[in-house]
Amino acid sequence: MSDYGLFYRNWKSKIFNYLVRMTGDGILAGDIMQETFTRHLGHYGEANRDIPLLYRIARNCFMDEMRRRKKQGEVTETAGPEPSIDQDHRLMIRSEYRCVLSAMAALEENERELLSLAAGGDLSYSEMAALLCISEANVKVKVHRARLKLRKLLKEGDR
Amino acid sequence: MNHQNISLFIDDELTLDEKIEFVEEIHGSIPLKDEAVELLRQEKILRSDPVKRISEKVLKVTPLRVLRFLRPIGLAATVAAAAVLIFFFFPFAPQKTPETPYRFVFYRPDVSRVEITGSFTGWNAVPMRRVGDSGYWEHTFNLPQGEYRFAYLLNSDERLPDPTIQTREGDDFGSENSVLSIGGRAT
Numbered sequence: 001m002s003d004y005g006l007f008y009r010n011w012k013s014k015i016f017n018y019l020v021r022m023t024g025d026g027i028l029a030g031d032i033m034q035e036t037f038t039r040h041l042g043h044y045g046e047a048n049r050d051i052p053l054l055y056r057i058a059r060n061c062f063m064d065e066m067r068r069r070k071k072q073g074e075v076t077e078t079a080g081p082e083p084s085i086d087q088d089h090r091l092m093i094r095s096e097y098r099c100v101l102s103a104m105a106a107l108e109e110n111e112r113e114l115l116s117l118a119a120g121g122d123l124s125y126s127e128m129a130a131l132l133c134i135s136e137a138n139v140k141v142k143v144h145r146a147r148l149k150l151r152k153l154l155k156e157g158d159r
Numbered sequence: 160m161n162h163q164n165i166s167l168f169i170d171d172e173l174t175l176d177e178k179i180e181f182v183e184e185i186h187g188s189i190p191l192k193d194e195a196v197e198l199l200r201q202e203k204i205l206r207s208d209p210v211k212r213i214s215e216k217v218l219k220v221t222p223l224r225v226l227r228f229l230r231p232i233g234l235a236a237t238v239a240a241a242a243v244l245i246f247f248f249f250p251f252a253p254q255k256t257p258e259t260p261y262r263f264v265f266y267r268p269d270v271s272r273v274e275i276t277g278s279f280t281g282w283n284a285v286p287m288r289r290v291g292d293s294g295y296w297e298h299t300f301n302l303p304q305g306e307y308r309f310a311y312l313l314n315s316d317e318r319l320p321d322p323t324i325q326t327r328e329g330d331d332f333g334s335e336n337s338v339l340s341i342g343g344r345a346t
Contacts, residue, residue: 004294008266012323013208020209026325027340034264034323041293097209100201118170119205125172144166147198154201 004046008037011051014120015058021116022062024101035061052127055117059131103153111146118143165195169202256303261341263287263309265321268294270313277309277336284312304342310334 015036019029036058044053104112110132117128125143129136164181167173173181185192263275265287273296274284280300287296308328311319320327321337329335 005266005268016323016325017209021205026209030324037266038264038295041295096204097207100204101209104205115205118166119202121170121206125170140163140167140172143170144163147166147169147201150205151197151201 004041007049011054012037014122015054018055018116018120019058019062021101021104021119022112024105028065032058032061032065035065051122052131055120055123056131059113099154099157100150103150103157106153107146107149111142111149114139114143115146115150162191162194165191165198168195169199258301258303259341260299261302261339262297262299263321264290265296265311266294267296267311267313272314274312274315275309276312276318278307279309284315287311302341305340307339307341308336309339310336 012033016029016033019032019036020026023029023032036054039061040048040054040057043057044050104115107115113132114128117123117131123131125139126136129139132139134142164173164177164184168178168181185195265273265275267273273287273289275287275298276282276284279302285298287298289295290297308330309321311321313319318334320335321339324337324339326338327335328338
């Protein structure tokens with residue numbers, strides 16, 4: 001297997017999981033993940049191993065897809081996933097994960113993004129700050145607030 | 160104590176000295192300890208693998224999968240019969256299902272030929288185009304909303320499902336196909 005093939009194998013799950021947390025949809029996440037690696041290879045070549053850049057490309061692909069869908073009237077005002085995951089996707093999303101994705105979908109877009117990146121565990125707070133164009137101090141505050149909000153939403157969902 | 164330290168601890172943003180201080184602080188406060196444990200448990204779920212493969216057993220109890228056994232000859236006969244019925248009952252109102260361009264991309268730099276075969280090609284092998292020297296192969300189909308099964312053929316010999324699509328099912332010949340849903344719900 002080529003070096004890039006190995007890089008792809010090592011990182012595809014990480015990027016896919018990040019995109020599932022962002023979209024709440026496994027099939028859509030797979031499509032965007034594929035586009036991410038296509039763009040990464042096409043624009044930066046086989047030798048590039050910049051992980052923050054890979055996440056940046058994934059984020060851009062996600063935003064492009066949401067813009068495209070919004071234009072076509074497939075999503076509403078918020079660029080996030082639908083709060084409920086449809087029956088077909090229930091088949092593939094792990095049952096214990098469904099309620100977390102529904103709660104994630106109820107977060108503000110920037111909160112969902114911060115938690116999705118933090119949960120990846122691949123970027124430091126300073127790298128997340130650079131990616132999202134906010135200060136590192138802001139990342140510290142917002143990540144914790146988003147975690148508390150997610151916990152509240154999950155508790156409300158349990159009732 | 161600054162409660163943000165719980166998140167800094169979860170995300171490994173504390174130095175070792177700060178971690179010692181953090182552990183000592185939560186040791187002296189039950190509410191703080193409880194909050195930290197709750198957030199750690201929540202994070203454990205969030206960081207777990209979100210998807211699982213669909214087992215054949217699950218697929219077989221889904222009514223939609225009956226169509227699988229109709230392909231390719233049975234499906235063609237069904238489509239032909241449906242076309243005749245539609246022609247007789249709705250001769251002046253042909254309804255065209257909107258189609259969306261869908262690009263299939265497959266990375267295999269080490270093969271000389273890649274074809275795609277699936278429910279949307281009538282299970283015929285359609286050659287894919289090599290994208291320069293990138294190792295990628297691509298082909299775009301215009302597909303109406305629905306659920307499709309497909310696989311790639313490498314060098315007209317090896318058959319592989321799409322590695323980027325987690326949903327798969329076995330066919331009746333011992334191979335595995337990727338399951339792709341286009342548009343909202345599968346039809």
